[in-house]
Amino acid sequence: MTAPRSDVFAELIGGPVSRVDTPAALLDLDLFDRNAAHLHRYLAEHGRTWRPHAKAHKSPELARRQMDVGAVGVTCAKLSEAEVMVAGGIRDVLIANQLGTLAKWQRAAALQRDAHVIVCVDDPVHLRWAANAALAADVAIPLFIEVDVGMRRAGVTSDQDAVTLAAAITATPGIELAGLMGYEGHLPAVWPWAEKVSRCADALGRLISAVRAVRAAGYPVDIVSSGGTGTFEATADLPVLTECQAGGGCMMDRFYEEECHVDLAPALTLLTTTISVRPAGRAVVDAGFKALGRLSGFPLPRVLGRPGVTVAALSAEHGTLALGEDALHVGDQVHLVPSYSDGMLFLHDHLIGHRKGLVTDIIALLARGRLT
Numbered sequence: 069m070t071a072p073r074s075d076v077f078a079e080l081i082g083g084p085v086s087r088v089d090t091p092a093a094l095l096d097l098d099l100f101d102r103n104a105a106h107l108h109r110y111l112a113e114h115g116r117t118w119r120p121h122a123k124a125h126k127s128p129e130l131a132r133r134q135m136d137v138g139a140v141g142v143t144c145a146k147l148s149e150a151e152v153m154v155a156g157g158i159r160d161v162l163i164a165n166q167l168g169t170l171a172k173w174q175r176a177a178a179l180q181r182d183a184h185v186i187v188c189v190d191d192p193v194h195l196r197w198a199a200n201a202a203l204a205a206d207v208a209i210p211l212f213i214e215v216d217v218g219m220r221r222a223g224v225t226s227d228q229d230a231v232t233l234a235a236a237i238t239a240t241p242g243i244e245l246a247g248l249m250g251y252e253g254h255l256p257a258v259w260p261w262a263e264k265v266s267r268c269a270d271a272l273g274r275l276i277s278a279v280r281a282v283r284a285a286g287y288p289v290d291i292v293s294s295g296g297t298g299t300f301e302a303t304a305d306l307p308v309l310t311e312c313q314a315g316g317g318c319m320m321d322r323f324y325e326e327e328c329h330v331d332l333a334p335a336l337t338l339l340t341t342t343i344s345v346r347p348a349g350r351a352v353v354d355a356g357f358k359a360l361g362r363l364s365g366f367p368l369p370r371v372l373g374r375p376g377v378t379v380a381a382l383s384a385e386h387g388t389l390a391l392g393e394d395a396l397h398v399g400d401q402v403h404l405v406p407s408y409s410d411g412m413l414f415l416h417d418h419l420i421g422h423r424k425g426l427v428t429d430i431i432a433l434l435a436r437g438r439l440t
Contacts, residue, residue, distance in 0.1 A: 077418055077430040085422050086401060090341040091355035093416040094403070095319065095431065098423050099335035100130075101137065103318045106332065107300065108138035111312050114304035119143050119162055119293065120315030124409040126435035127419070128156025134318065141184075143313045147172050148438030154183045156434065162186045162212070162293065164249065164313065166194060166222060172440070173201035173209070180207035186246050188214040190224050195236050195243060202242030210246035211237055212293065215278045217250035217271040227281035234287040247291030248282065250275035251313070256298020257327040268302045276308045298328035321409045322370050334405045336419075337372055338412065340387065342400040350380070351396040353387045353404075360387070360404065361411030372403040379404065 080088055088094070108118045120134050123145040131142045131153060141160030144150040150161045159182070166188050167173050176198070179185040189195060189211050202209045213233050216223030224230050230248065237245045252271045258264040272294055279289050292310045295303050297317035303309065316324060319336035338360055340353035360369050360382060368379040369387070376392040387404070389396065396402070406412040413419070414436055421429030 077420060080420065080427045081430065083427055085339065085420070085425055085427060088339055088420055088427065090339050090401065091353075091359040092339045093359075093413065093419050094337045094339050095419045095421050096333075096335045096337070096423070097421045097428060099333040100318050101133065103320065103332045103335060104134050104137045104139075107314055107317055111300065111304065111314075112138065116304065116309060117311040119160075119311050119313055120318065121145070121164070121296065121313045122149065122153065122315060122435070124316050124319060124413050125419075126152075126413065126433045126438070127431055128153050128158055128434060129429075129431050130318075130419075131156070131158050134315070140311070143315065144435075146438055146440065147175055148440045149435040150179060150185055151175065152435040152438055154179050154185065159183045162249075162313075164188055164214075164251070164293075166190060166214070167197070170197045170200060173197040174204070177201040177205040177207050177209055180205070180209060184210065186210045186212055188212045188222075188249065189233065189237075190214045190216075190222055192233070192236060195233070195240055199240045199242040208242060208244050210244045212247050212249045212291070213237075213245070213278075213282075215248055215250040215275045217252055217274045217294075219251065219254045221253075223250060224278070227278050230278040231281050231285045231287075234282045234285065238287055245287060245289070247289055247293060247310075248275060248279050249291075249293035250278075251294060251296065252299050252303070253296065255302075256296060257323075259329060261302075261329070264299070264302045268299055269306060272303060272306055272309065276306065279308050297324050297330055301330075316409050319409045321406045321412075322367050323408045325405075326367065334372065336409055336412075337403040337405055338369070340402045340404060342396045342398055342402060345396060345398060349391040351389045351391055353389060353402050354385070355404070356382045356384050356386045358384050359412075359415060360406055361408065361415060363408055363411045366407040366411065369404040369406050372405050374402065377402070
């Protein structure tokens with residue numbers, strides 16, 4: 069019988085990264101830890117707690133590493149991701165999303181027996197479903213009211229709507245008002261810096277206004293959550309906000325580095341092997357968009373540590389490199405920095421953790437494929 073992939077990978081521990089079969093998703097754990105420490109320290113210095121988003125790495129193990137350096141919990145995009153995190157021992161989870169069926173709210177209620185799992189709402193029907201599920205399970209479900217700060221995706225659109233939901237939550241058995249949140253996800257790539265700061269302040273001014281209105285109406289708001297890797301520095305000095313969800317910066321990618329101007333190290337790479345060298349300064353590696361992801365509007369991956377070599381194109385299983393004056397030979401390994409970590413890691417079951425060139429960990433991405 070063929071050994072499971074995790075067993076095959078485990079045989080690599082202690083050996084050099086160069087022995088890893090390709091294509092393979094790698095994570096430099098020294099850089100991951102350094103990036104995580106920087107994010108936590110920066111936010112703490114600005115009076116904010118850190119609840120990093122796990123939608124990219126999808127790993128309870130990496131969530132625990134983030135909590136080891138100071139994160140208060142983890143943020144998930146999906147209920148099923150939260151279920152994986154709770155099963156993996158994470159006891160404070162935010163589902164930064166609405167749940168659209170009673171069945172999902174029943175699953176959210178079940179999670180409260182083992183963890184504190186906050187869910188977002190923006191409509192009275194969410195409250196009815198949440199209360200129904202909570203009372204049936206004899207638990208209380210903590211809720212964030214989401215405020216639309218300009219993404220036009222989800223969230224209440226007025227202070228009065230926020231106050232109305234806060235009043236309804238407070239008056240309804242089985243549910244609790246845990247805070248408010250808003251996400252300025254339309255602004256990470258805004259540049260220059262002064263414009264990013266100004267536009268973030270304008271956008272999150274809607275969240276701040278809603279928080280003040282809810283408090284003025286007599287309802288306590290303990291947590292005000294916002295922010296991502298592309299905007300955490302631009303929003304850190306805003307008043308009222310208490311926590312930030314920036315998570316992708318622990319791994320980094322070309323989008324965060326070049327489009328969002330985030331100065332953190334690329335911990336996440338894809339290891340590939342040169343399989344063909346072509347005329348006119350071209351070479352082909354054994355990974356394409358099925359290993360790296362390919363999202364419209366995002367840059368192509370970047371070649372790491374080989375100045376002058378660039379990614380010219382991706383097809384399903386091949387990456388074409390432009391060599392310029394540089395040379396590659398069949399069998400040479402090439403590290404690629406992904407375009408966007410979210411768009412790459414959902415394609416992989418494991419990350420191979422390494423330190424100083426040696427494989428140290430096989431990290432299972434247990435929430436991969438959890439979409440419900």
